[in-house]
Amino acid sequence: MQNHYTVLIIDDCLEDRNTYCRYLQKDDECNYQFLEQEYGKDGLEACKQVQPDIILLDYMLPDINGLEFIQELQSCCKDTSPPIIMLTGEGSEKIAVQAMKYGVEDYLVKANTTAKILRLTVRNVIEKKNLQQKLEVSKRRFFTSVENMFDCFGIYVCIRDDNGRITGFHREYLNAAAWENELIGLEEHGSQEEEELFKEYCQVIETGKSFLKEVLCFSNHNNQQVLSKAYDVSISKLENGFVATWRDITKRKISEQALQESQHLIQRIADTTPDILYLFDLEEQRNIYINRQVQQRLGYSPLLIKKMGADLFKNLVHPDDFQRLKNHLKKFASIKDGEILPFEYRIRDIQNQWHWFSSRDTVFTRSSDGKPQQLLGVVREITAQKQSEEALRESEARFRYIYESNMLGIMFWKTNGKVIDANARFLEIIGYSREDLQAGLIRWDEFTPPEWKEVDREAIEQIKNNRVCHPFEKEYIRKDGSRVPIVLGACLLENSINTGVSFVIDITERKRIEKERAQLLISEREAREQAEAANLAKDDFVAMVSHDLRSPLNAILGWSQILRSSSKDEAIKNRGAEIIERNAKAQDALIQDLLDISRIIRGRLQLQMIPVKLESILNNAIDSAYPVAIAKNIHLESEVDSNINNMLGDAKRLQQVVDNLLSNAVKFTPESGHIKVNLRKIENNAQIKVIDTGSGISKELLPLIFERFHQGSNIETKQQGLGLGLAIARHLVELHNGKITAESRGEGKGTTFTVILPLQ
Known part of the structure; x- marks a missing residue:
């Protein structure tokens, strides 16, 4: 629900007035009605007629400035003057200070005032005004209420010496009752009771912690302390002082003392018995008296038992025993004086625990017509006895249940x-x-x-x-x-x-589970070892990526600096350009491998399937590897069956597979080695073999070469690369429904890679 407010805008600039209206109209919480004036005098006249909720005032007006407007407004409106927000074109700390002294609620610079700032400022000023009005109403109601109180009420302010120490309290406000019965202890010196109260008042001021207490004043009468005055006092801190309420309870305390003395002897007798002693009124169905043993047994004070009145049995007696107890009480209508009736029942203690009791009741007084009026009873707890009997029955029942179940x-x-x-x-x-x-x-x-x-x-x-x-x-x-x-x-x-x-x-089943658990522990240990190996492989891969991506980059950066300083040497230029190009391509290949393996892991590697001639793919791969093989004096031999039909596949990805296998063969084959590439048809499949006389693969490493990040364990023979090529090749072959395998008789004995691709 929106609140409705009237805003008076006094500004000689129409554009600024329109801006303020537009800003405030967008407030979702408030609905504003706008009055606009260009001159200060007109604005004063509007205030007298309309009583706006808030004024937006421009400092520089054609006839008077903002401060003069405020003075005249306060003169004519006095306490009803609406809150003002002053706006100015240029911020001035001096003007802002003066405006605040004149009572302006806030000060805004037009250039810095956004819609949000204006809405929040206007809303905060209006809310502040509303709260001040509510506070004033509450204050008037408060003082009206305390004047009509029967209790004494006063507000006191500290009197301090030059060192700030409290020496007394000044009466700032007292209601009518307080003038007739003044609070004591307001000065540092006085009677013992007054000095103690003065210290407690000071403690409230220093700590802020309130107190409520009875103040008893005694006089000496025949060498005995006699109560002369009693107060019920409540003190709370209020700024540099305290607020107090008190009442004279002298008569009540004297009556209570007399009653206590008369009851003390009877109470001592009743409290010496180990059982609960009580007096019960049959007509009113409530306890008239009960001794303190009830609190030791059940946790209820005698006073609380009395306050329960006629609800005592309904509140405390077990539901299963309630009707039996009512029947028990009816029996007293027919018994003789001195006759005792026993009864056993359960009562709930203050912790909601049930206790068994055995009572012995007799008629204590009768009414004028001879009917029993009050019962005198003694109650002894028998919970332990009942629990023993119940435990024995439950134990026998449990054993019988276990035996027969x-x-x-x-x-x-x-x-x-x-x-x-x-x-x-x-x-x-x-x-x-x-x-x-x-x-x-x-x-x-x-x-x-x-x-x-x-x-x-x-x-x-x-x-x-x-x-x-x-x-x-x-x-x-x-x-x-x-x-x-x-x-x-x-x-x-x-x-x-x-x-x-x-x-x-x-425990046959438990033994079986233990055996299975032992097997699971072995499996878990093996899985953990595999996970640790995988984590180690990842760490190695991170180190490898850092090294292999940085190596070509270092070459590129190094030759870039050489070319910049040797720009006239054509031979150095050509060599530098060649090295930069070669390392850039190497880095591009590494990045491409990383992208491919990322697509493979996420399952996003897609194939562009078209008819592919495998003979062309092998010839392209041989042409690419030939220069490097010749440079290493490697004999590169091929045997290709040109009659193999086209297959449906992704030519680019199949070329990537063969290029990888052949480049690996050249890379890991030493000088004067031998590499042979075969393509032949076997049934409905095409078989590609790359056979080299290179460094070979150990039998431990052979099962891992198609895994990601595995390249070899011999640091001296490790080649540049991330160890992703064979993993990518395996995935690409499998996407073509094919299979790739590797064979090696061991390190230094060459390697044979075989790719099987379906032709249909």
């Missing part, structure tokens, strides 16, 4: 080896029947394997010494001769020295 095997035995009873689960574990058990054919010492006899003897010895043995693992021989792994725990029955019970759990 067949969740685990249970057998009763004699130390001589005889099994005297067992549940169905135990018989299932050992493979015997109930008839076998009843015939006395089951003995625990007979279905224990020989290698576990010693463990059984140690368990029996432990049971004799401690009446219990800790669970341990062993095996049983089933009736069919098979073995079953188990966990067994045993103990002697209560009051017996040769009869016990054992709990038996079949």
